[in-house]
Amino acid sequence: MWADKQQREPLSDASDGPRRRATIHDVAQLAGVSRQTVSRAVNDKGEIDPATKERVLEAARLLDYRPSRFARGLVRKGTVTAGLVIPDLMNPFFPEVAAGVLEAAEQRGWQVVVWDTRTDGVREREALDVLSHQADAVVGYFKNEDEVLARHIGGIPIVLLERGPQQTRFAAVGIDAAAGLEQGIAHLVRTGHRRIGMLDGDRIGAPGPRREAFLAEVRRHGLPVDESWIVLCSGGHSVASGETAMEQLLDKRPDMTAVFGFNDLIAVGAMRAARRRGRQVPDDLAVLGFDGLSLGELVEPALTTLHIDKRRLGRLAVEQVARLRAGEEPLSGAHAWVQPQLVVRDSA
Amino acid sequence: MWADKQQREPLSDASDGPRRRATIHDVAQLAGVSRQTVSRAVNDKGEIDPATKERVLEAARLLDYRPSRFARGLVRKGTVTAGLVIPDLMNPFFPEVAAGVLEAAEQRGWQVVVWDTRTDGVREREALDVLSHQADAVVGYFKNEDEVLARHIGGIPIVLLERGPQQTRFAAVGIDAAAGLEQGIAHLVRTGHRRIGMLDGDRIGAPGPRREAFLAEVRRHGLPVDESWIVLCSGGHSVASGETAMEQLLDKRPDMTAVFGFNDLIAVGAMRAARRRGRQVPDDLAVLGFDGLSLGELVEPALTTLHIDKRRLGRLAVEQVARLRAGEEPLSGAHAWVQPQLVVRDSA
DNA sequence: TTGTAGGCGTTATCAC
DNA sequence: GTGATAACGCCTACAA
Numbered sequence: 001m002w003a004d005k006q007q008r009e010p011l012s013d014a015s016d017g018p019r020r021r022a023t024i025h026d027v028a029q030l031a032g033v034s035r036q037t038v039s040r041a042v043n044d045k046g047e048i049d050p051a052t053k054e055r056v057l058e059a060a061r062l063l064d065y066r067p068s069r070f071a072r073g074l075v076r077k078g079t080v081t082a083g084l085v086i087p088d089l090m091n092p093f094f095p096e097v098a099a100g101v102l103e104a105a106e107q108r109g110w111q112v113v114v115w116d117t118r119t120d121g122v123r124e125r126e127a128l129d130v131l132s133h134q135a136d137a138v139v140g141y142f143k144n145e146d147e148v149l150a151r152h153i154g155g156i157p158i159v160l161l162e163r164g165p166q167q168t169r170f171a172a173v174g175i176d177a178a179a180g181l182e183q184g185i186a187h188l189v190r191t192g193h194r195r196i197g198m199l200d201g202d203r204i205g206a207p208g209p210r211r212e213a214f215l216a217e218v219r220r221h222g223l224p225v226d227e228s229w230i231v232l233c234s235g236g237h238s239v240a241s242g243e244t245a246m247e248q249l250l251d252k253r254p255d256m257t258a259v260f261g262f263n264d265l266i267a268v269g270a271m272r273a274a275r276r277r278g279r280q281v282p283d284d285l286a287v288l289g290f291d292g293l294s295l296g297e298l299v300e301p302a303l304t305t306l307h308i309d310k311r312r313l314g315r316l317a318v319e320q321v322a323r324l325r326a327g328e329e330p331l332s333g334a335h336a337w338v339q340p341q342l343v344v345r346d347s348a
Numbered sequence: 349m350w351a352d353k354q355q356r357e358p359l360s361d362a363s364d365g366p367r368r369r370a371t372i373h374d375v376a377q378l379a380g381v382s383r384q385t386v387s388r389a390v391n392d393k394g395e396i397d398p399a400t401k402e403r404v405l406e407a408a409r410l411l412d413y414r415p416s417r418f419a420r421g422l423v424r425k426g427t428v429t430a431g432l433v434i435p436d437l438m439n440p441f442f443p444e445v446a447a448g449v450l451e452a453a454e455q456r457g458w459q460v461v462v463w464d465t466r467t468d469g470v471r472e473r474e475a476l477d478v479l480s481h482q483a484d485a486v487v488g489y490f491k492n493e494d495e496v497l498a499r500h501i502g503g504i505p506i507v508l509l510e511r512g513p514q515q516t517r518f519a520a521v522g523i524d525a526a527a528g529l530e531q532g533i534a535h536l537v538r539t540g541h542r543r544i545g546m547l548d549g550d551r552i553g554a555p556g557p558r559r560e561a562f563l564a565e566v567r568r569h570g571l572p573v574d575e576s577w578i579v580l581c582s583g584g585h586s587v588a589s590g591e592t593a594m595e596q597l598l599d600k601r602p603d604m605t606a607v608f609g610f611n612d613l614i615a616v617g618a619m620r621a622a623r624r625r626g627r628q629v630p631d632d633l634a635v636l637g638f639d640g641l642s643l644g645e646l647v648e649p650a651l652t653t654l655h656i657d658k659r660r661l662g663r664l665a666v667e668q669v670a671r672l673r674a675g676e677e678p679l680s681g682a683h684a685w686v687q688p689q690l691v692v693r694d695s696a
Numbered sequence: 697t698t699g700t701a702g703g704c705g706t707t708a709t710c711a712c
Numbered sequence: 713g714t715g716a717t718a719a720c721g722c723c724t725a726c727a728a
Contacts, residue, residue, distance in 0.1 A: 023705055034715045039707060049713060066503055069482050071705035073418035074720045079482070081461070089450070090642075095443040102437070102464045111482060113429070114462045116450045134417050134427070134459060155414055239646065268646060298587065298616060300648040371721055382699045387723060397697060419721035422704045 022063035031059035042067065080110040082321060083131035085140025087119045091237060091265060092293050093310060094141075097161065100314020101139065108322065119143070119236065128152035137325060139317040143203075146170065157324035159317050164209060171323075171330035173316045173338070174209075180306040180340030181213035184260060184288050187304075187342055189221050193258040193286060197229045199245045199270055201237050201262035210290060214260055228252050233266055242269020250277055258286035258348060264293040264305055271299065271347060286348035290340070301346030313338050370411035379407035390415065428458040430669060431479035433488025435467045439585060439613060440641050441658060442489075445509065448662020449487060456670065467491070467584065476500035485673060487665040491551075494518065505672035507665050512557060519671075519678035521664045521686070522557075528654040528688030529561035532608065532636050535652070535690055537569050541606040541634060545577045547593045547618055549585050549610035558638060562608055576600050581614055590617020598625055606634035606696060612641040612653055619647065619695060634696035638688070649694030661686050 024042075028035045033056060040048045041056035042065075059065075073079050084101050086094045098114065105112045113135060115127040124144050131138050132154030139159040142149055146168050149158065163172040188196055196218060200211045211230065218225045231249040233241040242261060246269060249259065259274075261267030267289030271281050279285045281301055289296055292307025316338065320330050330336070372390075376383045381404060388396045389404035390413075407413075421427050432449050434442045446462065453460045461483060463475040472492050479486050480502030487507040490497055494516050497506065508520040536544055544566060548559045559578065566573045579597040581589040590609060594617060597607065607622075609615025615637030619629050627633045629649055637644055640655025664686065668678050678684070 024707095025705080035706080036708090036715060037713085040714085043707085047713060052713080064503055067481070068422065068705050070418045070421035071720090072481075072707080074416065074422060074705080074722090075707045077720095084462075089443045089447040092440055092443075095437045095440075098462075099437040099464055102462060106463070111461045111478070113459045114432075114446075114450060115454070116447055130459070133415070133420075155412055239642075272646075294587075295643060295646065298620075298643065298647050372723095373721080383722080384700080384724095385698060388698090391723085395697065400697080416721050419704090420723080422706090422721080423723045425704095 021068075022060075022065040024065070024067065026063055027056065027060045027065045030063060031056045080108070080137075080325075081135045082110050082112050082318070083127070083135035083138040083140070084112050084114045085124065085127050085131070085138060085142065086114065086116050087141045087143075088236070089116045092295060093263065093265075093291050096310035097314040097317075100311035100316075101318055102314075103311065104315040104318035108318070110318075115140075117141075125152050128154075132156055137321045139321055157321060159320040159324070159330075161313065161317055165332060167209075171320045171336075173313060173320055173336050175308055175313070176334075176337045176339050177209040177213040178216065180290065180308075180342075181210070181217045181260075183340070183342040184290075184306050185214070185217035185221060187344065188258045188260075188286060188288060188348060189223075191286065191348070194223055195229075195253070195256050195258070196223060197231070197249050197253050197256040197259045199242055199249060199259060199261045199266050200230055200232050201266070202232055202234050202241070210262055229256070233262065237263050237265055239265050239269040239272070242266030243273040244269075246270040246273035247277075250274065250279075256285070258288065260288045260290070262290060264289040264291040264296050264303060267303055267305065267347075268295065268299055271301075271303070282346065282348050288348045292341070292343060297345070304345045304348035305343055306340035307343045308340050309338055369416075370408075370413040372413070372415070374411055375404065375408045375413045378411060379404045428456070428485075428673075429483045430458050430460050430666070431475070431483035431486040431488070432460050432462045433472065433475050433479070433486060433490065434462065434464050435489045435491075436584070437464045440643060441611065441613075441639050444658035445662040445665075448659035448664075449666055450662075451659065452663040452666035456666070458666075463488075465489075473500050476502075480504055485669045487669055505669060507668040507672070507678070509661065509665055513680060515557075519668045519684075521661060521668055521684050523656055523661070524682075524685045524687050525557040525561040526564065528638065528656075528690075529558070529565045529608075531688070531690040532638075532654050533562070533565035533569060535692065536606045536608075536634060536636060536696060537571075539634065539696070542571055543577075543601070543604050543606070544571060545579070545597050545601050545604045545607045547590055547597060547607060547609045547614050548578055548580050549614070550580055550582050550589070558610055577604070581610065585611050585613055587613050587617040587620070590614030591621040592617075594618040594621035595625070598622065598627075604633070606636065608636045608638070610638060612637040612639040612644050612651060615651055615653065615695075616643065616647055619649075619651070630694065630696050636696045640689070640691060644693070652693045652696035653691055654688035655691045656688050657686055 024035045024038050028038045038056050041053040102112055117123040121144055124142050129152055137157040141161050158170050160168050160170050160172040162175055164174045198214050231245045233245040235241045259270050261270050267287050271287050274281055274285045281287055289303045289305035292305050296303030296305050323330050372383045372386050376386045386404050389401040430453055450460055465471040469492055472490050477500055485505040489509050506518050508516050508518050510523055511520040512522045546562050579593045581593040583589045607618050609618050615635050619635050622629055622633045629635055637651045637653035640653050644651030644653050671678050
């Protein structure tokens with residue numbers, strides 16, 4: 001069986017084109033030692049003569065030898081790779097979540113392979129198809145339904161970001177929208193507003209938790225509510241879509257005195273549109289955001305918002321993964337929730 | 349030799365704790381077929397009786413079997429993993445570059461594992477230590493010197509972001525700061541400015557290309573230049589550090605009428621500090637940024653800046669990696685450079 | 697349609 | 713100190 005190996009094409013320089021990568025065997029041959037000895041040299045084990053070690057390393061250098069991560073992974077367990085699926089890296093919210101994930105992963109010695117799905121359901125599935133083969137677990141944002149995810153996740157642990165228990169059967173880490181809106185609407189009411197609109201995010205299917213929480217709170221305060229107070233932002237959660245939606249809402253509800261934006265980007269868009277229409281913020285129209293992007297401090301007037309600890313969200317997700325991997329029960333309820341915090345600035 | 353395998357602990361449910369992961373062999377045993385047949389079923393090959401296939405898949409499901417990516421990678425070549433090293437995900441510049449990298453990588457069917465070094469040289473090296481083992485190539489931002497990088501990259505291809513040929517011996521993708529500053533300073537001069545300051549980024553060691561280009565252009569126009577016109581932003585390329593630095597510069601050079609910020613974040617900080625000091629922007633003081641973050645359109649006044657196609661930067665980097673891997677010469681000179689584009693808004 | 701044999705590149709174990 | 717041998721888990725080729 002040794003003979004076989006001898007026969008394999010000897011990694012010649014003669015053949016051009018991207019030639020076969022050197023293996024431990026090639027190095028051993030060139031250095032005139034056994035594969036095991038090469039391994040010892042390369043991995044800095046003791047039990048080896050300094051002279052041979054040097055000779056082996058020289059051979060390795062010559063052949064540009066690098067151990068195969070696959071062969072290594074096969075034999076040494078312990079390399080953990082997590083997949084992170086993000087809908088839109090261009091939205092400042094997600095890099096911050098990602099930073100939290102990366103930070104927690106680094107602490108555990110995990111690697112993270114990142115996918116940007118650009119809010120595309122198809123790409124989401126492709127990401128899962130790959131990650132289910134290449135990663136040990138996945139955390140991320142998905143708009144596909146549980147059932148679809150299940151079909152593509154191939155049995156590896158998955159943690160959904162910003163999904164409540166009632167919205168998924170997978171482990172999840174969520175945002176307590178209800179608690180947030182309670183603070184937010186209370187603030188608007190306290191400052192005298194009775195007619196509050198909302199610029200919702202563009203969710204497919206059922207309305208999301210933010211809208212539901214908004215409706216619940218507005219009702220609780222006995223304020224007018226129906227569909228006429230809400231406009232959906234189509235075309236992404238961006239400033240631009242916020243502007244467009246705000247124009248519509250202003251047309252539908254000229255009597256509105258305050259508006260809640262699905263996120264800060266949309267809220268900023270709302271401010272811009274309102275001012276372009278000649279409405280002063282916050283005097284003629286108060287604007288409340290959701291997310292707490294640092295961007296909000298920079299615009300004028302500075303954005304009042306429900307701030308979320310996005311890094312923590314990411315770290316929590318990694319923690320959930322760790323539990324899943326350990327066979328433990330994932331955190332649930334309040335432990336898997338991040339609480340928004342009202343930050344009052346100038347826009348409301 | 350078969351017997352050996354038979355003897356291994358039979359993946360019992362009895363033992364608690366995280367039990368050994370099922371292998372193809374376990375599935376074969378449970379389904380009463382050969383490993384090969386399992387492979388056929390799992391990989392959806394033809395040549396298999398639908399009935400056996402179903403039986404095998406059921407067994408696989410039962411055992412929660414998932415093929416080892418290591419064993420697979422060992423035998424099927426072609427999985428490419430690139431490492432992406434970013435200094436600060438919180439700075440909106442980098443997610444956009446990352447998006448470009450991810451996009452190009454996805455098109456090639458590569459995976460990307462991401463590291464955030466938080467501008468820490470030590471973490472940079474750690475990232476390289478891991479990636480040199482786990483990735484097939486690396487692209488990223490590094491402040492460590494070539495020599496240090498070489499020591500940690502372990503021979504795999506590396507592409508440096510925003511380094512010119514004279515700054516590194518590795519393949520690189522840069523920004524043509526000179527071309528950018530030429531437009532920028534010309535604009536300031538055209539609008540009547542003669543006393544222009546700069547808020548430089550906090551580079552260790554030699555001044556970076558942006559400062560050099562700034563100095564060259566200012567000199568070319570015969571304007572006053574010396575160290576008194578430049579302040580270094582310590583503590584990161586952030587709005588806050590820009591504010592602090594601007595205060596200092598304003599103290600040193602109260603006669604200054606325009607300022608160039610190392611990047612948009614710093615420039616925004618400059619605007620804020622200036623206004624706090626009672627200076628109107630752009631009337632009392634013009635501010636020019638560098639990067640072209642979308643953030644710049646949102647602040648007031650909107651930031652005039654040297655816009656960079658950051659996605660393209662990322663895509664280019666991936667292209668460089670591809671060349672390196674193919675054994676081709678990396679792109680150099682203008683082909684590996686991204687050209688800044690002056691975008692005139694209200695701040696200058 | 698199914699099974700056998702062998703190799704992918706590495707490390708651990710145990711001799712020498 | 714060094715080497716032979718046997719895994720690691722999977723897939724391809726070939727045989728039955």
